[in-house]
Every structure is written in C-alpha cells, then in structure tokens.
Amino acid sequence: MDIGARSRPPFLGGARRGTARTVATAVLVAMTCGASALAAPSQAAHAAPPPGAMSSAASGAASSAASSAASSAAASGAQGAVPGAAALFAPDDRTEARPRPRVDCRRVKCVALTFDDGPGPYTDTLLAYLAAYRARATFFVVGGNVVAYPGVLHRTAAAGHEIGNHTWSHPDLTMLSPARVRSQLGRTDQAIRAVTGVVPRLVRPPYGAFNATVRRQTGRPMVLWSVDTLDWRYRSSARVARRALRAVRPGSVVLFHDIHPTTVRAIPRVLRKLAGRGYRFVTVSELFGGHPPRLVFDAAPPELH
Template identity: 55%
Template sequence: MHRRLVISTIAATALCGTALAGAATSASAAPLAVDCRKVKCVALTFDDGPIADTRRLLRVLKDRNVKATFYVVGKNVQKNPSTVRTAALAGHQIGNHGWDHADLTKLSAAKVRSQLSRTDAAVKQATGKNPTTLRAPYGAHNATVRSVAGRPLVHWSIDTLDWKHRDTARLIRTVNAQTKPGDIVLLHDIHRTTVDAVPGIVNALKSRGYHFVTVDQLFAPGKLPAGKVTYHNRAAYRP
C-alpha cells in the first residue's frame, strides 16, 4: 500500500513537472520571426541615447510589442548601462553611434577606431555583446570611416527632423505620410517630444499593416556587407 502510494506520488510529481516545464517553455518561447519579404516592415531607429527618458520609451515599445534599434553614444551607455541592458533583453537591437557623437570624418583613423572600440566595450559590458552595425554621427562617413568600421553602416531613408521640429503631432504626420515598406526611420530618444510621438506613430503604421522590426530583421535572411552604407531595404516586400 505504502509502495503504491509512493509510486503514485512520484508519477504525479513527474506529470506536474512536465506540465510546468511545458508551460514555461511556451511562456518563454521567442515570437515567430517576421518575414519582411512577405509583409510590410519598417525599422524605427533611435539615436543619441540612452538618457533617463529612454526608459519611458522602452515601456512604450513593450506595451505595444514593438521592436526597434538603438544607436547609442558610448559615453551615455557608460552613464546608463542598465537601460541598454534592459533594451537588449527586450529584444531591441543595439548599434554603435560613436563615443561622443563626433564627426568621424574629421578624425584620424586611430581616433575613429577609438570612438568605435570604446563604445563597443561599453555596450559589451552592459549587454554581453558587441554592436554589429554602426551609424555614423550626422551620417558623415568617408573611406577611412568605412574601412575602420569593419561592419555595416546603417543610415536612414526617412529623416524626421525631430531634433529641429520638437512637435509631436508633426512627427506623427511625417512618419505616417513618408513610410514605405523597407524604410529605416531616424528618430532621437533624447527628445521628449519624440518619445511622446511614438504611440501615435505605432498606431498609425499598424493601422496600415506595418510590422516593426530591428534593422537586422529588416534584411533577414540576408546579411549587410561590412564597410557599406545602407539606407533602406526596398527589395524586402513584394506584394
């Protein structure tokens, strides 16, 4: 009798454990990848952070199940490593935007290398991974920058001018009016008005059937070439 009870208890425990393991696997499973060759995709990119308000932006993106790419400034990563870690853990892509937003075309090869390597080190310390893409500050690049980068340079196809026009409603209209499949949108998480605009941008584009992806997802399954500058992926969606 006692032996039967022990066996039954073990079996029940094993069954319960299996069910819990299944539930955990289901809950933690990664979402299915978006195929931007089959659906309309756009990559929202945010430059110059992280700052304190970047945390608010991360909450906005999480609430709407939106993935984005952050081109971070190294010295800001050094000040706010936990914010970058949170972004990476949430599935956002982290890119290199130089150490202190210097115009890389005005620097020697050695100084360009320092700008990038110091930022790489700060991001790796915060997230455990090096950034795989670069966005040159001001979009300024030359042969030296492209050679030293050793990775793809990702720029943008939609310049929202959010740094110039601190107008949330205008920003929502601009992104909605200009976005086409495969676009890379330039935004700045250092401006409150930009963070304020993100819910409206997301709502407007979702209503038009857009999926929000990271830069890498936008070009998947392909890989961007090192040392080349990319502005969009117009070949992604073929209706």
Template identity: 55%
Template sequence: MPRHALAPVLFLLGSLALTGACSTGSSPADSAPSADNPSRTRGNGTGTQVDLSKLKGVNIVSDSSTDRSCPWATSYPDVPGAGAMTAAMKRDVEVRLAGFLGEDIGGPPSCGGADGSEGPELNVSFSFLVASGDVLGVRLTTVDRTSNADGIGTRTYWYDGAAKKYRPSPGLIADGSRDTFVSALKKGLEKREGVTPESVDAALGDREYRDSYLDDMAFTADGDLRVDFDRDTVGLPPAGRISVTLPRAIVTPWLSDFGSRAQAETTDPDDKLDLGGTRTPAPAVAAQPDPGEDTTDCSKAKCIALTFDDGPAAPETGTLLKNLAQYKARATFFVVGQNVATHPDIVRAEMKSGHEVANHSWNHPVLTNLTPAQIRSQLERTTTAIKDATGKEPTLFRPPYGAIDDEVKAATSLSPVLWDMDTLDWKTHDPAKVARTVISQAEPNDVVLIHDIHPTSVAAVPEILRTLTARGYHFVTVSHLRATL
C-alpha cells in the same frame, strides 16, 4: 539621402603628457585633450577613474543635428544637487552653440557666423574629473572647426557640496594666494617656445581679467595641479596648447579649503558622491517582456525599422520601451558611448526587451574629420561599453550625420547603417509633426531616424505604432530587416 540606404567636441590627437617638475608643454599636433584619450579618466592625467554608473540620478543633457552641412552635437551632465554648476555649463554651451550657428549676430543661421565655412563642426562633450565625497569636477571640451585658433577649448567646472556652491577653477586657490600662484605660473611659462613676456602679461597681468584665462585647472592623481591654456592665449598660435603643472608640495599651501578637499578627493576617491541633492533619482528602467523570436519575413510582409539615436536617456528611453512593448514592436538603438557609460542599466533593458543595440560613436563627432586611429577609438570604446552593459558586442554602427567614407569603413568591422527617412525631430520638437512625418512618408522596408533623447520624439511614437500597425506594418530591427529581404 536615397531611400532604402541599408548599405553598409571631435577631438585631435594625443594625450597631454605630464613631464618635468613644474611645467609641461606640447606641440600642436599632440596637445588636445580628447574623449578618445583615456588618461583623462583613468588616473594618468588630471582626474581619476569615475564609475559613471554609480552616480545615481545623473542626467546627460544632449542635443544634436542631423544636418551634414552644419553638424553640431552638445552634451553635459546634470548631477543631482549641483544645479548651480549645471546652470553654468548650460549657459556656456548655449553661448557656444549660438555663436557657431551665427544666432549671436542676428540674420540667417550660419555655421560659425559666416557662410561658406569649409568643414564646419561643433562638438561639446564632457568628462568627469572627480565625483567623490562632496566634490564634483567636470571638464567640457569644445571642438569648433570654424575657430581661428585650433578650434579646441577646455573648461573645468567644480561644485562644492559642503557650501552648496558652484566654483570656477580659480576657486581652487585661496584668495590670499592668488598673486603668488600666478607668479609661479608665469615662472613656469618662462623660456617656453612660442611664449613671450607680452603674451603672458596680456593673459595673466590684469587681476580683473586673468581668471577668465585660468578656466581649466584640475588635479592629477598624484595631487599636482595642472593648468591648461587654450591655443593663442598665453602663447603665440604656433605654440599650440600649453600646460603648466605645479607639484603637490608647492601648490598645496596655496589651496583654498575647497581646493584642499578637491585635491584629497581626487587623489583618494571613495566612489561615493553626496552633494546634498534633494532631487529624487528617476526610477530604474525595467526591461519589458521580450516578444520572442521574430518570424516576420520582410520579403513578404510590410516591415519598417524604427531606429533611435543618441541615447540612452533617462527617463525618455524607459518610456519608449513601454510604448514599444504595447505593440510588441522591435527597434534598433544607436547609442552614444558616453551615455552608455552613464546609463548601462538602460542599455541592458533595451536588449532584454528584445531590441537591437548598435554603435553611434563615443561622443558624436564627424568621423570623416578624424584619423583612422581616432575613428577606431570612437567606435571601439563604445563597443566595449555596450558589451560591458549587455554581454554582447554590436554588429552595426551609424556614423553621426551619415558622414562616412572609405577610411571610416576601413577602420571598423561594424556594418554601417544610414536611413531612408529623417524625421528632423531635433528641429521641430513637435510630437504631432514627427508622427505625421513618419505616417505620411512610410514605405515598406524603410529605416526611420528618430532620437530618444527628446521627450517630444518619444511622445510621437505611440501614434506611429498605432497607425502603422493598423495599416499592416511590422516593426523589426535593422538586422532582421536586412536578413529577410
């Protein structure tokens, strides 16, 4: 990456339409559940509208690389009281990442476990299906572009607050009704294009293994139960993803006690979640004193722009704001939309503290792998979340991994920002090394890339501020740097 570069789980198309009384299917082109698809959170598909900001104490566990040759980003929620479910998601995400990097087969790391893959990418993101009463439902969507199928996998995770237990999707069905339920699924799959009796029997015929194929089950806003199958599971690969929807009247008698409560909380949520968690939510992040108008002329003074990606994160970003305030330093936060929706209070605190808030996409995909409509969705949803939190729309965006081309530029009016110095803090997780990298390589007018989702990166900031301030550097926002050069 040239210095002074100030120049201006990914998801495929479409929503999963619900048509027909007992079953639905969709072509490969429009079959992928998507973080760009509002039906997943607004009651048109599975799940209901969940106001993430009302889920007190939620922590988004995020990680990502900045390696353009092997891009990956993962995120999942950690909700107080649902530790067993969080552990299940953590385990599954770690297994997927290890497989993508090739760490599960030993030898040198390689994307997808094989060198030379074209356009590799792993993206794991989340959406809430329901968070009401004593029921929590979350879907993880994985896009792995090195996969032999379409690369899209979905799994739903359920937590039963009454029993204080994690429930995989089959737990929505009573044990004594499992065979009847599976028979209904098989009937819904009959005469579907690309589905054969052999493929269905291979997936659902063996009681010992069939639950592993029933890993994405959720209720619609009307109480129907929708079962989604990844490509090449119950059908041949050209059939794409396949879904079966069982109407409420049919499926309700088969539900377990938990399934009945999950159905009720999905169709009539009360926006209050009580899982009996004992963890004390982190204190609210307070805005720091705004240092006021910045009169620094970067054409004459030594300026540097610290930029923090992938947040906001609790409590890391709050600690960072305090560190910056001690030196009256300004920074630019390139925020991820799904985290903004979860922590709008932190984003407000960033802006009130005198910092710049900018766009870093909704869930950190490689934008150059997306269609123009998907690019717009990624950026526009995040811009809306930022405006809802702060009252102000961003003017800048940073493409994840620095992946940008003419199509990305044409899809938005936001001005792109890359970086001059990558601290590689996601690799080292060593505060001293991160600080040394910035201090030893800093040059006037540099844009520095750090991540405020890592406690180790935040811990490096005081030394950076202390040393570079002593050397006469001024810490400014990216927009101020551009305006005064």
C-alpha cells in the same frame, strides 16, 4: 571623397544647438538576401546635433562605470557573447549573434524604427510604448551615455531590441584620423559589451557622414536611414509623427532620437497608425533577413525646404 554630412553645430555644454544638416539623402542599398524585395523611398538626410545627455564627468568615469555595469549585467542574466557574422568578423566572443528573423519582410510590410543618441532619461518610457505594440527597434547608442545609463541599456537589450554603435562622443568621423575613428568605435563597443555581454554588429556614423577611411576602420555594416523625422529640429510631437507617417513605406528605416521627450511622446501615435496599416515593427537586421548590407550610403542631393 567624403560621403555624407560635413557641417555640424558646435557642441556647447552638452546641449543640442545649431541647425546644421547633412547634404545628402539616405538611400538603402539592398545587397543581400531578402533585401531585394524591399523598397524604401529616399528622404533627405539631415544632420542631428550631438547628443545632449552627456557630461564630461560621465566620460571621465568610463572605466569604473563599465566595470560595475559588467557586474550588474551579469547579475541580471545578460546574454553571453556568441560568434559574429563570418563576413564581418572572425568568429570569437566579441560580436553580437546574427539575429534570427521573426518576420519575413518579403511577405509582410515591415518598418525599422531606429533611435539615436541614447540611452537617456526618456528611453524607459519609450521601451514601454514599444512593448505595448510588441514592437522591436534598433537603438544606436552613444558610449558616454551607456556609461551614464547602463541600467537603461541593459533593459533595452533584455527587451529584445537591437543595439548599434553610434560612437563615443558623436563626432564627425570623417574629420578624425584612423586611430581616433577606431578609438570612438572601440570604446563604445567595450562599454556596450560591459552591459550587454556582446559587441554590436551595426554602426551608424554621426550625421550620416563617412568616407573610405571610416569604412575601413568600421568593418561592419553602416546603417543610415530612408526617413528622417527631423525630430532634433522640430520639437513637436505632432509634427514628428506626421513626418514619419507621411514618408514610411514598406522597408523604411526611420530616424528618431530618444533623448528628446517630444520624440518619445510621438511614438504611440506612430505605432498605432502604422499598426493600423498592417506594418510589422522589426529591427534593422530583421528587415534584411538577418543579413544587413555591408554598406548603406548617401547618394542624392539634399531635401529642399
């Protein structure tokens, strides 16, 4: 049985349209060390429409752009590939190193801010806001946008943020064959590796939708969220900030989309207020002590509005 979102708006001309939403609430399942001490309230998980910063031209130029991105990343001193987590991949040069936690989230209040669908034209501004608070975040990027904005992704990784796979073109993976699921993830892995030198070890399925087939083809932790800001629906910086600030608890994973300027403008207030409450801003992997759960799944009924 499929788990997660089933409905989604059509992808029209690269623009976000429609008001589709998921039919489940994201609940973090703490399965490994450090996670048991973290408690995050569940919020309704709503479907985010497909990313808007993509074009067919960018997708068609994938091979040549990825090659040039690799040269650029190497010239810029990108980190080389290192062995991955043994429980998820065989040790080789494909997988991002398991990050060493800088913060013990069992002892201090932590929150993981996550940003989907980039990189895009507003991501650099977001990086500046995060740097001002020494905040680390996790970016779940779309392969087509990696090709379109390789420099932005390189700067994101160089700033110490975690990079995750959000597929090549943002489809509902539960509607695809196993081969197409592998293609969506594999092409994105290759594009990310061309820029950063490593393959991400986290995946966020579009719309929070997955099933047993997707789990088997992914082979990595699938990260959803516990706080949905609905920033794709409410294009108001003040409203997005209020939703985040009302819902965050220690251990929360917050969903944003950095392709929206209204979202990026909301971040300084979110950072300022949460820092004032004593929160530390960490990556998803840091939140779980360097060992993210193999599965983060939906289990509750939808939020009612």
